[in-house]
Amino acid sequence: MSTLSLTSAFNLLLKRDLVLAYRRRSELVNPMLFFVLVTAMFPLGIGNDPKLIEAVGPGVVWVAALLASLLSLDSMFRSDFEDGSLEQYMLSAHPISILVLAKILAHWLVTGLPLFIVAPLLAILLNIPGEAVPTLMLTLLLGTPVLSLIGSVGVALTVGLRRGGVILSLLVLPLYVPVLIFATDAVKTSIAGIPTTAQISILSAMLVGSLVLAPLATAASLRISLS
């Protein structure tokens, strides 16, 4: 019988994933670089009118964040699936949804948090005024975990497929719509100088809701993918 408590299993899994990510530091930078690059492409595409850039800024940052999150999702369970450790988790005595939550948390720390850190830089590039930068960062802090959580269901469903990447984006992007709407709206509202409590509350509600429901759906999907 397992003598490992659930908390220590959670911590061990989290630590293992973080160590693995740290050993491959070059891959760590990639989502962040992608985020910056996509954002830098927009002004090149739409012209250098500062007013225009300011108007589309919040939307551009968030669409780039969606794409960066989508790009990094595939790695969430990939290596564990290939070397068979995912099957070992299935056999463990602990609820899979909690173990999955540890993996999602590790994945978010590695791919979501960097987006939050570079956001002020992008705000400068896109003429987003200083007063709105804290709101932008707050929406990223609340929104990117939701992206990882919702995305984890899609990854779990497609992990066994050889060409899961394209299907993954088809599955996950429509579900990202509410986050995109409320996050960009919060930033725009704060640029206009209006309080953003409503949007932030709804984003927090989405975070809490997906935190509860997504691991269950992910666990069920993993069981199906591995059957």
Place this chain on the structure above:
Amino acid sequence: MIIRFFHQMGSPRYFYNIAGKMIPWFMVSFLLTLLAGLYYGLIVAPPDYQQGESYRIMYIHVPAAWMSMFIYVVMAVSGLISLVWRIKMTEIIIISSATVGASFTFLALATGSLWGKPMWGTWWVWDARLTSELILLFLYLGIIALHSAIEDKRVAARAVAILALVGVVNIPIIHYSVEWWNTLHQPASITKFDKPSMDASMLIPLLVMAISFKLYYGAVVLMRARAEIVERERNSRWVQEMVEQGAK
């Protein structure tokens, strides 16, 4: 009695035979209601005082939009049943419904766009209903893509069941967020068609068309389910016997 009925419906062979007997009834009643609905909708119903004759596309557009949501709910419910009780037939229903649902969603979008051109002056506006319908189409396409990507069809059906359930939890959230986004970003310049203030002479043909579309869905989903059953059960004896008899 009821339990026995469900038990029998769970058996592919029984379902196959019953479905085969039900399809003609669905088809005949579909055609009758379709003719009646189209006749009353296109010829008898009076022209709208604001929109003239062009409102008549509503008799296709609105039932199609209703169907697009109805079918998604059917899929989610069958998804739940097939995940909890592992009934083969509900798995088949999900898959058979997905393409029909996607077609109805596309039909609703296409007719909405055709209706929008004379009314709003453009083929497409980012109206709340149009946008959420578009996202619904993407959800359907995701389900179809996932199902065709997984080779083992039983695994595929269960994966799709989960996806349908995740989708059905999200649809209200998506719908309301799109509506919220729309009211913030667009002035109320769009004159929406007022539904409750509809005259009975226009409403009745609409309801007849809605029933007609449901019957059509029933017929098509049973046909597709029968085809799916034969494909899945091709190694079982009753299918082989049936094919041999048909070949003679």
